[in-house]
Amino acid sequence: MLAKLLRSLLFGASLCSAGSALHAAPALAGHAGLMGQTLDADAVKAVLLGKKVTLGGARVVIVMARTGDAQNAFLQSRLGMTTSQFQNHWRRLFMTGGGTAPRIVETEAEARKLAAETPGAIVIADSASATGLAVLTAK
Amino acid sequence: MTASCLHETPRPGASRLSFLAGVIASGLMGIPTWAAEDSPGMSDSIQRLWKKATTTVQFGGFVSQGFLANTGHNDYLGETSQGTADFREYGINASYAKGKWRLGAQVFGQKLGEYGDDELGIDWATVDYQPAQWFGLRVGRVKTPRGLYNEALDLDSVRPFVLLPQSVYDARLRDFNAAFNGGMVFGNIGLKQLGSLDYRIFYGDIPIATDSGASDYFNNDYRSTGLEIEMDSVRGGSLFWNAPLAGLRLGYSYSSFQDLCSLRTGTFPVAPPPAPEVTIFGTKWTDSYQRHLLSIEYTKGDWVFAAEAGREQAIYNVFINGINFVNLDFESTSFYVSAARRINRWLELGAYYSYSRDTEPVISSIRPLSPGEELPDLEQGDFALSARFDINERLLFKVEGHYLKGAGKIFDTIGHPQPVSGRDESWFLFGAKVTYSF
Numbered sequence: 226m227l228a229k230l231l232r233s234l235l236f237g238a239s240l241c242s243a244g245s246a247l248h249a250a251p252a253l254a255g256h257a258g259l260m261g262q263t264l265d266a267d268a269v270k271a272v273l274l275g276k277k278v279t280l281g282g283a284r285v286v287i288v289m290a291r292t293g294d295a296q297n298a299f300l301q302s303r304l305g306m307t308t309s310q311f312q313n314h315w316r317r318l319f320m321t322g323g324g325t326a327p328r329i330v331e332t333e334a335e336a337r338k339l340a341a342e343t344p345g346a347i348v349i350a351d352s353a354s355a356t357g358l359a360v361l362t363a364k
Numbered sequence: 365m366t367a368s369c370l371h372e373t374p375r376p377g378a379s380r381l382s383f384l385a386g387v388i389a390s391g392l393m394g395i396p397t398w399a400a401e402d403s404p405g406m407s408d409s410i411q412r413l414w415k416k417a418t419t420t421v422q423f424g425g426f427v428s429q430g431f432l433a434n435t436g437h438n439d440y441l442g443e444t445s446q447g448t449a450d451f452r453e454y455g456i457n458a459s460y461a462k463g464k465w466r467l468g469a470q471v472f473g474q475k476l477g478e479y480g481d482d483e484l485g486i487d488w489a490t491v492d493y494q495p496a497q498w499f500g501l502r503v504g505r506v507k508t509p510r511g512l513y514n515e516a517l518d519l520d521s522v523r524p525f526v527l528l529p530q531s532v533y534d535a536r537l538r539d540f541n542a543a544f545n546g547g548m549v550f551g552n553i554g555l556k557q558l559g560s561l562d563y564r565i566f567y568g569d570i571p572i573a574t575d576s577g578a579s580d581y582f583n584n585d586y587r588s589t590g591l592e593i594e595m596d597s598v599r600g601g602s603l604f605w606n607a608p609l610a611g612l613r614l615g616y617s618y619s620s621f622q623d624l625c626s627l628r629t630g631t632f633p634v635a636p637p638p639a640p641e642v643t644i645f646g647t648k649w650t651d652s653y654q655r656h657l658l659s660i661e662y663t664k665g666d667w668v669f670a671a672e673a674g675r676e677q678a679i680y681n682v683f684i685n686g687i688n689f690v691n692l693d694f695e696s697t698s699f700y701v702s703a704a705r706r707i708n709r710w711l712e713l714g715a716y717y718s719y720s721r722d723t724e725p726v727i728s729s730i731r732p733l734s735p736g737e738e739l740p741d742l743e744q745g746d747f748a749l750s751a752r753f754d755i756n757e758r759l760l761f762k763v764e765g766h767y768l769k770g771a772g773k774i775f776d777t778i779g780h781p782q783p784v785s786g787r788d789e790s791w792f793l794f795g796a797k798v799t800y801s802f
Contacts, residue, residue: 267554267556267560270560271497271552271554271560276497276552276560276562277497277552278461278464278466278494279463279464279494282463283463284461284462284463284464304610305610305611305663305664306611306663307665307666307706309706310663310668313521313522316519316521316522316801317515317516317519317522319422319424319459320424320426320455320457320470320516320519321488321507321515321516321519322457322459322468322469322470322488322489322490322492322502322506322507323507323515324466325422325459325461325466326422326424
């Protein structure tokens, strides 16, 4: 009976850890040049909404995927916005002289790649897949 | 651009275009043009510059064409009683940012009835310097911060409505309301657990054309021909609180036009008909025309709720043939409530109720009423339902129905007489619009 219970607990624990590996928390990451920058929740909001335009002296370039699970979850949890509302926010700024629009690519993988190549770039990425990028979000 | 495109044989004229693009790009990036011109691999240099320019300079734009028609014979936004396609806007912009600096400009044209006339002009052209989150400076031709949506009047792609609530965002005053020439300081101040504040304070002036909607608006007290209209300065600002509750913001906007003065000529009867009309030259002047606007917007999931309420006031000194004929208390009150919901990828629905009331006492003061003539209140209530269809990411189509109650907000001009007493009191307006954005 005890062995059965232990087996169940171990199986449950392994499922949980597999789950967390597959769905690591989305985080704000950036070009390697931004290494050492740590953004709290307010700063993340300010940067993503175009209220703070430089990080570490570099102009912030927001890189977005057209759509993506990590991105959608992050925008919803940190800004309370859908991707469509976020894009509208930026369209409103960019088309009226109020900001520099995010650069849009097709997939989250392409967004990470472009961010890695672009000084000042930030991108929303699964922390597990942010290899080569500086993770900017405070734990 | 694909690799094969890069190696295509240049078309006649393309090299000149490329060279011009290279010159512009190198200018923007501070690279001397001779460096590209004199190098042996000039074509490669230009291509590299062009590629760099198109990745560092952002371009955007839109073009929209609409149709408006209403029942009855009120002509509201153009000749809407007949149905009109004189309803379009288009613009193209470019901007470039580096470090704390950003510069950009937009060329814009429009036609709304007799206004705009498809003439291209600079809509905004600004240089920004933003050294800190809490402080930035913007100079040039700057979009006027007013309420929730004034800076985005032409952006069909960010809302379901064909017409924004006209009580606050009168489309005929677009050229007047949209931007000013001058400077603005702005910033965002964090308040920790209390959210943050966005502030903007500006000063400048707004040129007004005598054939503009703004001229007709300010001279709507009696039929006249505008000879000149100007102001000394405009000043104001806005303060928005981004509440800790995600998606909620509340704000207040204020602006004041100093020494707003209109010089005009017209004819009017000195007594009830059949007394003859006399030609007069007059000025309408106020030392301060003030606007206040309270705003609230709440975004939750696929819903966006908004409401705004405003008040405009001025004491006009009306001079006729050099004599101070009358001093008038002008007041306009307005509000609207709106809701919009994104249903799915291709459909968004919206609705609003908008109300405005203007005082126009000069009409009865200067032009005596005919026997039996009664002036209705200059009110307008507008209930609107809208549907937006996203055909693809860039192309969208909107339809909208309005039920309007009241004879306010209609211009009575020499070119298009619409006396208050002859207007329909309730009517339906249909609008449709197609927009392509890039």
